[in-house]
Amino acid sequence: MQGLHADQLRKSFPAPGGELTVLRDASLRLEPGQNTAILGPSGSGKSTLLAILGTLETPTGGTLTLDGENPFTLGEAELARFRNRRIGYVFQDHHLLPQCTVLQNVLVPYLADGGAGPEEIAHAESLIERVGLSERRLHRPAELSGGERQRVAIARALVRGPGLVLADEPTGNLDGATAEAIVSLLLEMHADLGSVLVVVTHSEDLALRMQSRRRLADGILS
Numbered sequence: 537m538q539g540l541h542a543d544q545l546r547k548s549f550p551a552p553g554g555e556l557t558v559l560r561d562a563s564l565r566l567e568p569g570q571n572t573a574i575l576g577p578s579g580s581g582k583s584t585l586l587a588i589l590g591t592l593e594t595p596t597g598g599t600l601t602l603d604g605e606n607p608f609t610l611g612e613a614e615l616a617r618f619r620n621r622r623i624g625y626v627f628q629d630h631h632l633l634p635q636c637t638v639l640q641n642v643l644v645p646y647l648a649d650g651g652a653g654p655e656e657i658a659h660a661e662s663l664i665e666r667v668g669l670s671e672r673r674l675h676r677p678a679e680l681s682g683g684e685r686q687r688v689a690i691a692r693a694l695v696r697g698p699g700l701v702l703a704d705e706p707t708g709n710l711d712g713a714t715a716e717a718i719v720s721l722l723l724e725m726h727a728d729l730g731s732v733l734v735v736v737t738h739s740e741d742l743a744l745r746m747q748s749r750r751r752l753a754d755g756i757l758s
C-alpha cells in the first residue's frame with residue numbers, strides 16, 4: 537500500500553471544562569505522485585491535521601499509514617528516524633537555523649541522523665543548485681530574501697527524497713509573484729520526486745494549481 541492513507545483521524549485537546557475537538561473525521565488517500573490542497577478558515581484545524589500527517593502530533597483516533605507503515609506504532613527514536621527520512625515539512629515561517637549556512641540547513645535532515653558524507657553533501661549542493669541558490673550556499677538565512685529562504689526550506693524538505701511532503705501555508709509570508717514562483721518550484725520538485733504532496737493554504741489561487749482540493753470545516757475534511 538504505497539502513498540498516504542489517513543482514515544477517520546480525530547484530534548481533541550484537553551480544555552478547561554472538557555475537551556476541544558479540532559478534528560472529527562479527516563480521511564485522505566493519496567498515491568505517490570499525487571498532490572492536494574487543504575483549504576479552510578483560520579482555526580479550522582489545518583495545521584493540526586498537517587502535524588498529524590507529519591507525525592509531529594498523535595491523533596486521538598483513526599489511523600495513518602505512509603507506504604504501508606503506521607508511524608504511531610514506532611518508539612520515540614524510531615519515529616524520529618521515520619520522520620527524518622520519509623517526511624519533508626515546509627512551514628510558513630521557514631524554520632531555518634539562523635546560525636547555519638544554506639548548505640548546512642539543507643543538510644540538517646542528515647545531521648540529525650547519522651551525519652552527511654561527501655555523497656550527501658554533493659546531493660544537497662545539487663538541490664541548492666536546483667532551487668537557484670548555488671551562489672548563496674555559504675550565506676546565512678538573515679542574508680536571504682523571504683522567497684530565497686523558502687527555497688532553502690524546500691531543498692531541506694526534499695533532500696532525503698521523502699515519500700511525503702507537507703507544506704503549511706508555504707507562501708503565507710510572500711508577495712504574489714514570489715509566491716507563484718515558490719509554488720511552481722514545489723510542484724516541479726514534487727513531480728520529479730514522485731512523492732505525495734499536501735499543501736495547506738487559504739489561497740484559492742494556490743489551491744487551483746494542485747491536482748485536487750479538500751476543505752476542512754467543523755472538524756470534517758470533505
Ligand code: ADP
Pocket residue numbers: 549550556558576577578579580581582583584585
Ligand atoms: P488552522 O491551522 O486551521 O488555523 P490550527 O490547527 O492551528 O488551525 O488550530 C485549530 C484549533 O485547535 C484552534 O482552536 C487551536 O486553538 C486549537 N489547538 C491547536 N493546537 C492546540 C494545542 N496544542 N492545544 C490546545 N488547542 C490547540
Ligand code: MG
Pocket residue numbers: 582583584
Ligand atoms: Mg495553521
